[in-house]
Amino acid sequence: MHPPTTFETERLHLRPVQRDDATLIFQTYAGEEEPTRYMDFPRHRELAESEAFAERCVHCWNSGSAFPWAIIGKQPMEFMGVIELRLSPPKADFGYIIGERFWGRGFATEAAKVIADWTMEQPSIYRLWATCHPDNVASARVLAKAGLMAEATLANWVARPQLGEVAIPSVVFARLKQR
Numbered sequence: 001m002h003p004p005t006t007f008e009t010e011r012l013h014l015r016p017v018q019r020d021d022a023t024l025i026f027q028t029y030a031g032e033e034e035p036t037r038y039m040d041f042p043r044h045r046e047l048a049e050s051e052a053f054a055e056r057c058v059h060c061w062n063s064g065s066a067f068p069w070a071i072i073g074k075q076p077m078e079f080m081g082v083i084e085l086r087l088s089p090p091k092a093d094f095g096y097i098i099g100e101r102f103w104g105r106g107f108a109t110e111a112a113k114v115i116a117d118w119t120m121e122q123p124s125i126y127r128l129w130a131t132c133h134p135d136n137v138a139s140a141r142v143l144a145k146a147g148l149m150a151e152a153t154l155a156n157w158v159a160r161p162q163l164g165e166v167a168i169p170s171v172v173f174a175r176l177k178q179r
């Protein structure tokens, strides 16, 4: 199963992450303190790490192991962040990250909704899930507005390198389809 390569929403264009997005990835979020606070990957210290991530995104699209889209604002046209979907029927999961200067204007919600709605329309998908740090209130709101509900807290789920933690809890959210 392969999702559409692009999605259009009122204010956003989603298209596959490309190799030459690396500098924008680094400058917009991956090398920045606030956006990476709750992330499970170490903050990028060098552009080469964002280049490796962009390269990985291209390979993921080609292999179908994950589908990372760049979130592009339409007016003005600018790179805002990344949203990634992984399909593993009967379930799928996703995650997203946006540069701090774009926060609080509903962009993550707009991107999450279009991806969540497409995913749940697929006949073979019965569960869409995502996790977030218990203190990540903004992300929990985005997930709720994309139709996911908090299901459980998973102990020792993930490392949070920016918090100096090797195994801390995450809240799992899910949107379910009746069989």
Ligand SMILES: CC(C)(COP(=O)(O)OP(=O)(O)OC[C@H]1O[C@@H](n2cnc3c(N)ncnc32)[C@H](O)[C@@H]1OP(=O)(O)O)[C@@H](O)C(=O)NCCC(=O)NCCS
Residues within 6 Å of the ligand: 034, 035, 036, 038, 095, 096, 097, 098, 099, 102, 103, 104, 105, 106, 107, 108, 109, 110, 131, 132, 133, 136, 137, 138, 139, 141, 142
């Ligand atoms: C989480 C994130 C994607 C949200 O992006 P965004 O574009 O600002 O999100 P939206 O504007 O669509 O919605 C944010 C919601 O959270 C709320 N919110 C934001 N900051 C908040 C805070 N500190 N406390 C409570 N609510 C908060 C907003 O009010 C809004 O809810 P509302 O529409 O009910 O008012 C962004 O902060 C980010 O990229 N963070 C770093 C990466 C990350 O945490 N990714 C998710 C991993 S699970």
